[in-house]
Amino acid sequence: MTASGGECVTGRKLIPSCNVLWGVAPGAHTESRGASALAAFERKTGRTQAIYHAYHGGIRQLFPTEQEIAIAHQRGRHRILFLNWKPESASWAAIAKGDRRTDAFLDRLAVHIKKTFPEQFFFAVHHEGENDVRERVGSGYTARDYAAMYRHVINRLRARGVNNIVSVLVHMAYIKHAQQSWFNSMYPGDDVVDWIGFDTYAYSDPGYGHGDFAEVFNKRIEGKRGWPGFYTWALTRHPGKPLMIAEWGVWSSKRNTRYKVDFYRDLGAEIRRFPKIRAMVQFETPHNQKGQDSSVDSTPAALQAYRNLGRLPIFQVAVTP
Template identity: 70%
Template sequence: MFRLPTATVEPSPKPTYRPLPLATDDGTDHLLRHPEESQTRSPRGCTVGSRLVPTCGILWGVAPGARTESRGVRALADFERKTGRRQAIFHGYHRGIRQMFPTEQEIAIAREPGRKRILLLNWKPETTTWAAIARGDRRTDDFLDRMAAHLRENFRDRFFFAVHHEAEDQVRERPGSGYTARDYAAMFRHVVKRLRAKGATNVVTVLVHMAYVPHTTRSWFRHMYPGDDVVDWIGFDTYSYSEPGYGHGDFAELLNRRSASKPGWPGFYNWVRKRHPSKPLMIAEWGVWFSKRNPDHMAEFYREVGEQIEDFPGIKAMVHFETPANHKRQDSRVDSTPDALREYRRLGRLPVFQVSVGG
């Protein structure tokens, strides 16, 4: 989950955050919108392909009860009850090399009769450095081999797999640190290639960034990319703040957040669409941090998502991060106000978010 670093960041400037026209090989400008990418309305019959990319529309999902003990089946049931619809994606988190996943509970969530879902599972190795994993750390490789066997035997459904999401704030660009941007890319490659070599062919990989301007504008940021052959989707985590200052704005600001100190940065959505135009994009975590001092922002933001989503045809999945207030007073519950819940329910009913994942 994205946490705003302690360093001071200037409030986002006022300029337009809409997608920038992107130059094509023939010299024309467009938004890289393919004919099948219209987000205005989705015809009935939207499904997913082999890489879980929707044939039309946008996958709708949640990380329910995040950072609480109730996360899982109960939190998911509560979220679906209050929002009035099934979630196409269930987002779960894993650390270390002890527990195999998907767990029995996650498999049950994915295969619930009449309510099938796609799993999005995050994994942070936390065993040794990125560089050591890339070189073939024995303990990590043993875990990956057992994981591949677990998938072959117990779960052959395709699912989203994110390797060490939000890694930017752990980059240490010092020779030999083991945590350089290139070390991350090499680690990601090794993990994916090892799993595939051991028969885990149902893994659909997601590279998940923080989309935090002071990181994305660093010279090393582009070196984090592991390569098209091991990255199926590109994801990013981004939140709207209800009070004026950093991160306060509409949906377009959320996707193309900028900083006054980095005037040349076009925003994450614009940047990734220009640099990786063929990759489907996922908002792997999103939400609105509620504030009692500006309680109307949450409902207003949900309305803006519905109004502006058609401007961002690269977005193929949106996964809400649902959590109650924590020590930083960050509360993203969609029912923080009655108006917010009503607008979120209305948003989830839009045709563009009706993609069938089976069952």
């Protein structure tokens, strides 16, 4: 269903009535991340971002912060917050069993959210959890521990009246992890997962992660330890869930500068082959932990291609209360 005049709008669980939400985690791994980084990103790319993505951890800082609330409420630029929270005060198993300090924080968080931010927002609990799985008895970090921890967090917040969180289960989209026997045990349950997200990146130089959009996002592996691709996996195991590319980007290369331009240019057509993808969130950093650069303006040609991509009709969705 679309609004009058055919406009695409956000609805229940922030699922757009049509098209794909467009967003960014700006200034990642830099001191300028936040409102200033978002403003700079929107200036250079020539459009308002429908989603603003930020990260939190531990049990001290409540969120959304004042700055994040201001970003969501900026006059004339309605945005959806997408907030990651990584619990670090106890093991997954301990949190699932009701760790006292974590529960106390969740209770404070519930009060804070109800008081300061009634709008729907995306909320991820410990994104890319598979990277921290320790699949041995008693580790506190098994795949089933993760699922139980995730359930506990979402259910505790909801039980305390936080009904505006739209939960996102965010995977790494790393095939080596997905092929493990424990991978599907990470799923917390349809009742506590609203969206399924994947973090996936394209690499400008040949090798893993190099290719077109389908190769990067839905890479398949044939053989005894085959893998159908993340899109195909989600479509098969969780057909009722909208999908989000929760982090994406193209890592730059001085040797192959044309690759990023071509990837941006072709993505607008290629994404139409994946209709369950309803949101894409750019992760922009001049340097990650490995020194890799995903800046959309690494070259003038890349910036123009990204600007053109963001202007396509498929990425236009009005954020509505």
